[in-house]
Amino acid sequence: MKIKQYRTQFIKELSSFYDAYEAESFFYLILENKHKLRQIDLALNHELVFNPSDFAFWDVILQELKKEVPIQYLLGKTNFYGLDFEVNENVLIPRPETEELVEWIVKENAKTDKTKTLKILDIGTGSGCIAVSLAKNLPNAKVYAIDVSKKALETAKRNAINNKVEVTFLLNDVLELEELPYDFDIIVSNPPYVRHLEKEEIKKNVLDYEPHLALFVEDHDALIFYKKIATLAQDNLFKNGQLYFEINQYLGKEMIDLLEEMEFKNIELRKDIYDNDRMLRGSF
Template sequence: MKIKEYRTQFIQELTPIYDAGEAESFFYLILEEKNQLKRIDLALHPDLVFSEGEIVIWNSILEQLKKEIPIQYLLGKTSFYGLDFEVNENVLIPRPETEELVEWIIESQKSKVKSQNIRILDIGTGSGCIAISLAKNLSNAQVFAIDVSKNALATSQKNAENNSVNVTFIHQNILETEDLQQQFDIIVSNPPYVRNLEKDEIKKNVLDNEPHLALFVADDDALIFYKKIAELAQQHLSENGQLFFEINQYLGKEMIDLLEKMNFKIIELRKDIYGNDRMLSCHCEERSNRI
């Protein structure tokens, strides 16, 4: 069967679930990954064909896409901040909004002395996308990353190796942590923050496939991770250290109130590319003033 003919069939079968543009993008992502062919190759060689074996593989992927299994899981990889990351059912698929958080952290370091080493801690690292991107782009950074899931850490460790960076990964439940053992110049976290009451807003492909451990918190204690991490930051952020969070878009005011009550300073809330309150940064009090 000609690849161009299969392409038409592929898009037609997916358009009841996805829009045509998204279905087409899926086709070319798979074509490059499974057949090492790009869009231009198909344009220049319109008579290229799939073998029977290749059609079996493509049909299997097509059926899984119809079940709304994320294409990143089907391909086993995704791109984040210009780097390739392996992803699977043990980790969340990195989002564009989180790239904005990484960019903010990197920008915050541009005016500082590059020869001065900094320590960064990423809490709830998942695929390792934040920690690894920071390690790749901040040559003076010593990066540590925590996660409660051993399976997630196995994935993040592999991603660090694939991207040729050194990150110290730690298996730890942050909610049960009383001491981080050392000081950090930057603490960053994109913890679980979706309330159960917001499940109706979550797309089926996310709800049915991505790890709920990394997504959801109880409705009556939605800031549990932020409060715990902020408490640890009070003791383990260095002088002039900075705390960064990705947050629930509906809880920006509540986050600011929480951090103000804990005496954090220079609190800044930023919107993401979609206009939602999504990122927050703050500083601790001077060490002499801390509890």
């Protein structure tokens, strides 16, 4: 069968689950990952065909997509901040909003004195997307990363190796830490922040397949991770050190109030590409 014909069939079979644009994007992602063919290759050669053996692979992928398994998990990887990252059921799939957080940190620190080591800690690293991206883009950075999940850290370590950066990974539950192992210039975290009351807003592909440990907090204590991390930062940030958070879009004011009460200064709240309150920075 010609690939162009199969493309039409593929999108039609997914029409009950995804809109045409998303189904088409899945098709081209798989085509590039499995066959090393881009959309432009198909556009320039309408006669390209699949081998009979290819259909077994595509059928498995198609059936999993009908169950709404995330395409990134099916491919085993995703792109984040221009780098490839392995992803699996043990880690969250990195989001574009988190790329914006990384971009903020990189831009604000790219012009620092290159002879000075910039010590950075990423708390709740998951796939390592923040830690690895910062290590890759800030050559003078010494990056550390903490996570409570051993399996997540194994994934993050592979991502550091594959992207040729050095990151020191530590297995810790931040809620049980009395102090951090070192002092830092920057502490960054994208901790669990979705309240259970917000579950109805979460898509099935996230709710059914991504790790709840990294997603949800109790409704009555939604800022539990932020309070703990900010408390640790008070003792473990160098003078004028920076604390960066990705936050729940509905709790921007509460987060500003929290950092103000804890005597952080130069507090700035930023919106993401979807115009939601998403990133917060303070210095100490």
